[in-house]
Amino acid sequence: MLTGDASYIKKMNRSLILSKIIELHLISRADLAKITGLNKATVSVQVSDLLSEELIIETQQEHKNLGRRPIMLSINPQAGFVLGIDLDKKSITFNLSTMNGAPFQTNTIELQSSDYDIILNLLIKHIEDYKHQCAHTRYGLAEVVIGIHGIVNNDEMIYFVPQHRWRNKNLKEDLMNEIGINVSIENNANLCSLSEKVYKHHQSGNLLSISLYSGIGLGIMVNGESLKGCHGYAGEIGHMIIVPDGKPCSCGNLGCWEQYASETSFYKQLSKNNHIPDFRNGAIKHLLLEQEQNIDHLMDQYIKYLSIGLNNIINLYNPEILVVNSELLLMVPNAVSKIKRHLTSTISHYCELLVSELGNSACIMGACALAIKNFLKVSELSLTYNEKKTCLSY
Incomplete structure (x- = not known):
């Protein structure tokens, strides 16, 4: 009781x-x-x-x-602001938001280095700029949340970021010592699942969000709360083995799911097949619209491997809503129907399967939502999805 x-x-x-x-x-x-x-x-x-x-x-x-x-x-729209940050492989995106979740300003900077100290100083500089910009409000820049594309433990220590090869970094403490604002560090997949619940699926208590970008991450919401595991490492589903003795993975295993079903794996194979070093979304969309045979076959294989992993996840968690976050699948006509054709098991149960409307904004929107929850100390949060914002790039 x-x-x-x-x-x-x-x-x-x-x-x-x-x-x-x-x-x-x-x-x-x-x-x-x-x-x-x-x-x-x-x-x-x-x-x-x-x-x-x-x-x-x-x-x-x-x-x-x-x-x-x-x-x-x-x-009060003048109470103060929160800052969500998406720290990715090649860029850092900052999203300044009001206390009611309305995006106010978004900036993106390109990264030229993976060196921890260089990126730390970049973060300090830009957060200080936002702090000065918000100083006229009652609470100023009230809270900062950073989404990490890697493994973060329950103490918010960064255990490993494969894209930058960082190990055991205390980014939270290093930032707070310099900027004097409360900072939270969270895995990007967990933030994606939070954003789906907060902005799109308010009533869903059991929601899974799968991000398919450079790797594959799983954000798990059970009874409305994030499920992170004993140490905070739950959701590293990209390293589930689906092909024994398959392609080598950076984790040390062979045949990991992300080697077959991440967007990066698809782009690498497409580039290899067409002898083109770098495929952009526009070129891929053109090939899909033209119904090129080589991309159709590759897409069929991609969806097959994607569905194998999804089937395993459905059997593990029995989700109410399963959201797949993928810019690639948004370009594929009838993507959900094609995935469902592979989910034929009589014991796999879920209520709804869909491709996320939030796309690659999900992480940073989840970061802002968590910052609001932390500052206002609210356990439940329902916000309105609004794409309008001021976008700046450097």
């Missing part, structure tokens, strides 16, 4: 009220009481505290009916 003192219950009520204000954008005190089940006195006290902290604001809604206009509550 769950128990708690008055202070704990107050925190729970605050979290619930803030979550509903964020989700519904505008809501009155009376409606808050109805939706949350809290009494009006509790709502009034909590709202008073949030107003004094300038986390929420009041506005008077216009209406044509007689009588008093209702006073509506919403998140």
Whole structure:
């Protein structure tokens, strides 16, 4: 049985009220009481505290009916900002977001080096720039979350980043010592699964998100919470062996799934078959539209290997929603139907299989969502997906 003192219950009520204000954008005190089940006195006290902290604001809604206009509550857009960062192999993307999840500004910088100290100094410089930019607000730059394309443990230490060959790096501490802002480090696949739940599938408690970019990562949501395993290393599903004695993998094994079903593996094989060193998405889309025989055959093989891994995952987790995050599959007509034709087992059960609409923005959107959750200390978060933002590149 769950128990708690008055202070704990107050925190729970605050979290619930803030979550509903964020989700519904505008809501009155009376409606808050109805939706949350809290009494009006509790709502009034909590709202008073949030107003004094300038986390929420009041506005008077216009209406044509007689009588008093209702006073509506919403998140204060000038309260402060959070920063999500996607640290990838060749680039770093920064997304500055308001407290209600609206993207405010996105910048991307290209990486010329994998050296840890060089990238650390780049991060410090750009975070400091954002900190200065947000200084006019009450809470300034309140929280930073960084998505890592590698293995992150439960203490937020980076165990290994294969793309940069980093091992045992304490990026969290190194940054916080310099910038004086709370920083969280998280695996990119976990952030992708969080973004799917927060922005698209609010009611799903059991959701899996599979990212198919340079490698393959699995983000696992069970009963609405991330499942990370004993040390935080759960979800390294790309190193599940699907072809015994198959292609060598950087992990040391042979026949790992990501050697056959990651986008990188597809591009490498396509480049090899066509004697072209680098295929871009535009060229691939053209070949798909032209229904070139060589790419059709390769795509069929790719989907076959992808489906083998998906079948294993479905049997392991019995997900409600299985989201495949892939820019490549978004270009393939009827991709989901083609995958489903390979999922013929009578014991494999899932409710919905789809290709993510968030694409390669999923990681950074999840980083912003986690930053909001951390700063506002809310357990549940439902945000509206909005592609509009200011995009800058350097």
